Amino acid sequence: MALLEVEHLRIEFPTRRGTLVAVDDISFTIEEGEVLGVVGESGAGKSLTGASIIGLLEPPGRIADGIIRLNGRRIDNLSYEEMRRIRGREIGAIFQDPLTSLNPLYTVGRQLVETIQTHTNLGTGAARTRAVELLSEVGIPAPDRRIDGFPHEFSGGMRQRVVIALALAANPKLIVADEPTTALDVSIQAQIIALLKRLCREHGAAVMLITHDMGVIAETADRVAVMYAGRIAEIGPVLDVVKHPSHPYTEGLMGSIPIIGHRLERLTQIDGAMPRLNQIPKGCAFNPRCPKAFDRCREERPDLLPAGPTQSACWQAAPAGLTWTSTPPAAPVSQHD
C-alpha cells in the first residue's frame, strides 16, 4: 500500500460566472520514503493539489470529488480539528516564503517547542533539548544560542532551515514542500536542496516537492508528475521524463529550458500560453499549442496511459502501436501568442 493515494481528485472554485475546475481528475501515489516532484507552470494546479493534501485549501476552493488516503486512511473528508492533528504529525509542510510560515512575534525556539509539544508528550525542558537538536540537524550554527532568536534575526536561507526543522519536528511520514527554494538565491538554493534530500532520507520521510524549476526536480526527485491546466500530462521516473519525455508538453517544456553548454541559437518554443480556467479547450487541454495534435486530440480527452517507462496523457504517446520517443523535437513554430 502506498503512503499517499490520491484518486480522481477534483478541485473547484464556484464563482458567479460558473464553476471553475482548477484540478481535474488527477490520481497519483507516493510510496514511503519517495520524493515525488510536481512540476508545471503557474496556474497548472500543482499548489492546489498540495494544499488539498495538507487540508489547507482556501475557500471558496473545495474538493468536489475524489479521495485522498494517507496510510490507507481517508483524510479528504476530515473535520478541521481532526485534520489539525494530522497536520504536523503525519504530514509536514514547507512553503515558499519562510517569513510567512514563521510567527514574527515569537522566538524560533518557542515555535519549535510548541510544535514538538503539540505532537509528543515531552516536557518543556526535553522539548527544548529536542528543538536545539533539530536546529543543529538543519545546520544552524550555535543552535543553543540561536534558538532564542526571532525570525527577523535570521537570513532567508537560515529561516528556511528553521521551517524545515519545524516540518520535521514530529517526524512526519510525508512532507509537502511547495516551492521551498524559489525565494532563495542560487547558492542558498543548492544548500537547502541538499539539506532537504539528506534529512528526508535520514528520517525516512516521503516528499511531495512542488516547484516550477525542472532543475530542482531533476536533482531531487525519484518520480515526477508534469501538470498542465489542472491535469497530469505525464508521470514517471525522473530520468525517463527528463531525458525521454513522451508528452509533447513535457518535450516542449524541457526544450524551453536553457541549459549551460547547450549552445542553441533558439530555444524550443511552445507557442501561446496555458489556457485560462474558464477557457480550457475541448479534448486535450494542450491541443491548441501542440505541434502534433490531430483530430482526436480536439475531440476526446486522453487519459493517463502507459507510454514506455512513463505514463502519458497523450493520444500520440498511447501504446496503440505508436512508439514515439525518437521523433524529432517540435517543429519550429511562429511566435505569435
Add this chain to the structure above:
Amino acid sequence: MTDTAAARGVEVQIKPVGAADLVVADDLGKKFDISPPLLNRVIERQGRVALKAVDGVSFSIPKGTTFSLVGESGCGKSTVARLLVGLYAPTSGRILFDGVDMAAARSRAEDKALRSRLQMIFQDPYASLNPRWRVRDIIAEPIRAFDLVSAEALDERVGELLTQVGLSPADGEKFPHEFSGGQRQRISIARALAGEPEFLVCDEPTSALDVSVQAQILNLMKDLQRKLGLTYLFISHNLAVVDHISDRIGVMYLGRLSEVASRDAVFMRPRHPYTRLLLDTIPDLDMTGRERVPVAGEVPSPINPPTGCAFHPRCPFANDRCKQERPDLLTAPEDGAQIACHAFQEGRLPAAGGRT
C-alpha cells in the same frame, strides 16, 4: 600589483575606449546614504553611514552585442542598470554612451536625443505598465515624447511595433490586465523599442515568467537584436539564461566585479572561485548524477563588507592576503578575461573544469 602577478605577465587593466564600444562604464560607483536621522546622530553620537552598492565597476559593451551582469541578490547589478539609464546619478566614475559623457552638461534637445537612444525593460511586467492606459497609449508615449513620427503615422507605427513583438495591432485597444505575463513583457519590449533605441537595459526581464514563456521572450530578444542591431545590458541571476543570451559576462559580488570574460571563458574556464561556486550551484538537468558540494555561507551584508576580498569568508582558497588586501581586476594574458582574485594571480588556484 604584486611581483608574482607581474611574473605571470598580468598587468593592471587600463580601459581602452574603443571606437566600437557603444557603452562604457568607467570606475562607476554608487553610495546610498543610510544614516540614521540627524537627531539620532546628534544624540547617539553616530556618524553618517554609507552603503556602497556599486564600487569601482568598469566594463564596455561593443555595439550589437550583449553584456550580462550576474550575481545574487544585493550584489549591485540592478543598481548598475539604473545608473546606466540615468535613474540614479553615479557617486563616482562616469558613463560614456557612444563616446559622450552622460553626466556632461547638454542642451535640452541634445539630452532628449541622447535619452531616446537608450531604453529599459523591467522585471515585473505587472508593475511596469500603467493599468489605466490602453496598450496603444503605453507604446505611443515614447514616440510622442521624442517626436519620432507625425500624429497621422502614430497608429500605424504602434501597430508595427505590436507586430514586431508578436502581438496583433488590434491588441492596442486593450488594457494591460487583459494580457498574460509573457504578453505584458512583450508590451514592455514594444514600448522600449518605440523610442528607436540602440541600447536596451534589461533588468531580469524573464525572472517573473514561466520557463516556456521565458523561452518565447529570450527568442524574441535575440531576433530583435539580429534584426535591429541592438546592444543589450542583460541583468540576471540565472546563469543558464545568461549563457544563452550573452557575448560577454560580468560576475558581481557585493558591489564589485569579480570576473569579466567572454561567455565561453566564464562557462568553460571559470577562474574566480565565486564564479565556480555559482556554476556549481546550477541544478543538473543533464542527469549525470554529479554530486554537488554546496558551498557554505551566505552573502555578507553590504553595509559592513568583509575586509580584503569580499568573498574571502566563503572562499576555500582564501589566505591571509585575501583577508587584508582587496584584489584588483587584472587581465589574464591568455584570453583577456579579467579576474579579481589573489589566488588566481598568484597561481595557487587549482584548474577547474567548466560546464560543457
